[in-house]
Amino acid sequence: MVLFLTLWRLKLNNSESDLSVKIGKLFLKNPVIMCSGTFASGIEFNEFYDVSMLGAVVTKSFSLEPREGNKPPRLCETASGLINSIGLQNEGIDFFIKNQLKTAVKLKVNIILSILGNDSGQFKDLALKIKKIEDEIIAVELNVSCPNIKKGGITLAESPDELEKSVKAVTDIVNVPVIVKLSPNLSNLSDLALRAKNSGAQIISLVNTFSAIAIDIDSFKSKLGNKTGGLSGPAIKPIALLKVHNLYKEKILPIIGMGGIFCWQDAVEFLIAGASAIGLGTVNFVDPFAGPVIIKGISNYLNEKKIKKVADLTGILKD
16 A cells, blocks of 8 residues: 555656645645644654655644543534544643654654644743744644633634734744634634734634534433534535635635545635635544545646646635
8 A cells, every 4th residue: 555655646746737835935745734633743644655745734732731631422423524522632742842743854744733822821832832843843823713622722712812912922933834723613703814914824724613512312411521512524514615715705814724625526625715725634534545535636636627736726716
């Protein structure tokens, strides 16, 4: 399988179309990015294929200190979807720096480091740690949109002023592009995106999961230990597409679009809707080879349509 994918990659590199994209100051060899929390740090998946072929890998979201996350059960399958209530469990940013970063760099993973904090002070402290390793990553993602934790996350995103302070706390310190991941559960996405831009962010990531619940009709309780969680998977794709398209029309910042992408056709839809790159999340739990398969599918589509650059697809949705 590894030999097959290596040969496939060589064929992909000979594609007539240009798969590279420039998003703000972030340059990617192709528009396919692995979403935070679904691909670890790329190290484990390198056993399946050469992960350096991906546009980028977003790490799980790391906080200053380790987090235990929510009590189980944490996952629940739904019709065409998955509700997760992980609660941003992580080992803390120092663990990533000391134990995972060196291996990821050796494997030539294009790392986007995802971070989370409860306030601007925590984001500043995280940024000071990132400053020391910024030559080894390509961007930083601020996760301000997790719907299944009780403090921080979406609560932070609900306050435009606090969001602005948190983004600025990071952009004032680091020199790599800063991505702000927004929640689809809020109605003021344009305002939040504008605040992020005014604070120095270069890219918006949209959408994170939708707030959801699943109920056990025998016990009369939620199927999740935290009661509610975040819905992802194909079920959310049409809504996510609309969110991306509506924000794209505002022309505030370039967008990494995500939400239920399971095949190359889904990815192309997001590009046409206005995304400059796309994120793969839940599909990684179903098919570990989704990344290279979707890259290849986009490449074939461009060649068939005689489109020279994948960037030419962004926002070409007709009225």
